[in-house]
Amino acid sequence: MAEARVNEYKLHFLVLILVALTEFIGTKKISIGIGVIALFPMLYALVLGGAISWPKFKFLSEKEMNVAANILGVSFLLFIAKLGANIGPELPKLLGSGASLIVQEMGHIVGTIALGLPFALWLGLKREAIGATYSLDREPNLAIIVDKFGANSAEARGALGVYICGTLFGAIYMSILASILGSSGLFHPISLAMGAAVGSGSMMAAATGSLAVIFPEAEKDILFYSGAANLMMSIVGTYVCIFFSLPVTQKLYAWLEPIIGRKSASSTAEGGRKSA
Amino acid sequence: MNQILTIFIIGFIALIGNWIGYKVPIMESLPGILLLAVITLIGMGFTRILPFKSPVIVWISLFAMLATSPFFPGNEYTAAAIAKINLLALATPILAYAGLSLGKDVHLFKQLSWRIVVVSLVVFTGTFLFATLFAEIVFKIQGDF
Numbered sequence: 001m002a003e004a005r006v007n008e009y010k011l012h013f014l015v016l017i018l019v020a021l022t023e024f025i026g027t028k029k030i031s032i033g034i035g036v037i038a039l040f041p042m043l044y045a046l047v048l049g050g051a052i053s054w055p056k057f058k059f060l061s062e063k064e065m066n067v068a069a070n071i072l073g074v075s076f077l078l079f080i081a082k083l084g085a086n087i088g089p090e091l092p093k094l095l096g097s098g099a100s101l102i103v104q105e106m107g108h109i110v111g112t113i114a115l116g117l118p119f120a121l122w123l124g125l126k127r128e129a130i131g132a133t134y135s136l137d138r139e140p141n142l143a144i145i146v147d148k149f150g151a152n153s154a155e156a157r158g159a160l161g162v163y164i165c166g167t168l169f170g171a172i173y174m175s176i177l178a179s180i181l182g183s184s185g186l187f188h189p190i191s192l193a194m195g196a197a198v199g200s201g202s203m204m205a206a207a208t209g210s211l212a213v214i215f216p217e218a219e220k221d222i223l224f225y226s227g228a229a230n231l232m233m234s235i236v237g238t239y240v241c242i243f244f245s246l247p248v249t250q251k252l253y254a255w256l257e258p259i260i261g262r263k264s265a266s267s268t269a270e271g272g273r274k275s276a
Numbered sequence: 277m278n279q280i281l282t283i284f285i286i287g288f289i290a291l292i293g294n295w296i297g298y299k300v301p302i303m304e305s306l307p308g309i310l311l312l313a314v315i316t317l318i319g320m321g322f323t324r325i326l327p328f329k330s331p332v333i334v335w336i337s338l339f340a341m342l343a344t345s346p347f348f349p350g351n352e353y354t355a356a357a358i359a360k361i362n363l364l365a366l367a368t369p370i371l372a373y374a375g376l377s378l379g380k381d382v383h384l385f386k387q388l389s390w391r392i393v394v395v396s397l398v399v400f401t402g403t404f405l406f407a408t409l410f411a412e413i414v415f416k417i418q419g420d421f
Binding site for chain 2: 014019020022024026043049053054064065066068072074075078082083084085087097100101109113120123124128129132136137158162164166167168170171173174177181188192197199201203206208223234238
């Protein structure tokens with residue numbers, strides 16, 4: 001216990017240094033033709049932190065990294081409190097946007113399955129595809145899959161795969177995606193703010209942050225609507241996954257797999273060609 | 277106890293970030309950070325004493341909403357104090373901790389096939405894009421913008 005405490009202070013100290021350094025550098029905008037990508041302190045902090053924890057450097061032990069992941073969960077709570085505090089003063093406004101809040105929640109579910117499942121099958125994934133595409137696969141979703149199929153199932157392997165990818169580069173990817181969609185001019189900042197509440201703390205923080213940089217004049221609205229969408233997601237999300245998105249994904253899998261799934265393992269010749 | 281201390285340490289780090297990155301003097305952001313910490317702790321405590329399991333973020337969101345809503349005493353002061361804390365100043369520590377925990381997943385990542393990596397990106401794109409699209413459509417139908 002005493003040892004774990006020492007480790008914790010080392011982590012806090014590292015984070016303090018990272019925050020001070022990256023906030024000092026500040027936000028930079030890079031134009032990439034299709035849009036503006038906003039690079040901001042939280043992304044530098046993520047990348048630098050990742051470099052520090054890179055296993056080869058042996059600077060942090062596996063145990064310390066696990067403690068860092070636990071603190072990450074706690075630090076997210078202050079962020080949530082801030083989002084909630086942005087909704088309070090304009091509570092009546094929330095009731096006015098009830099319909100779009102419910103519908104965007106449907107969009108989150110439909111989006112992972114409708115885009116993810118056919119793609120996964122086309123790439124040759126089998127039952128892994130169910131776990132991988134029924135949700136964004138954060139902690140509660142992993143628990144649901146393991147509970148239903150067991151930790152060693154193909155479904156759990158797929159879910160764990162998406163979970164790991166989300167941890168490793170979900171935040172970076174989301175901030176780039178938010179930058180591109182934001183500067184495309186196709187969507188209103190408020191719609192994007194709702195879309196940013198994907199159900200993962202770090203991904204949401206990164207996406208919301210990007211939007212706030214691209215639309216500084218709409219920052220208040222962005223906070224308001226992403227906070228509301230996130231609240232919606234956290235209240236109903238788990239139940240929707242258990243009673244709706246998982247059964248639907250299984251049904252769709254049974255229907256689509258014979259149509260677009262790879263026939264057998266030997267048909268991976270095409271896959272080999274592709275990776276060449 | 278340990279978690280309470282952790283909340284305050286993170287609050288302190290955010291305070292420094294808010295000062296360096298957004299030029300808000302430390303004494304000016306102090307009340308806001310303390311209020312956020314107190315709301316967070318009340319939410320955590322409340323989740324613990326409830327007889328059933330429920331996500332802690334639901335209660336923290338609701339309490340934060342309540343404390344800043346027009347029907348709560350002192351709401352104007354609370355909302356103004358918290359408004360001094362930049363959202364990004366709170367997000368930077370989150371991603372710094374996330375970064376420091378990344379290393380543990382690197383060896384797991386090496387066991388994944390490239391297919392699951394591509395599928396992950398498609399899944400992330402799907403959830404963001406479709407939720408945005410659906411929200412946009414409803415707002416357009418309602419004529420909000």
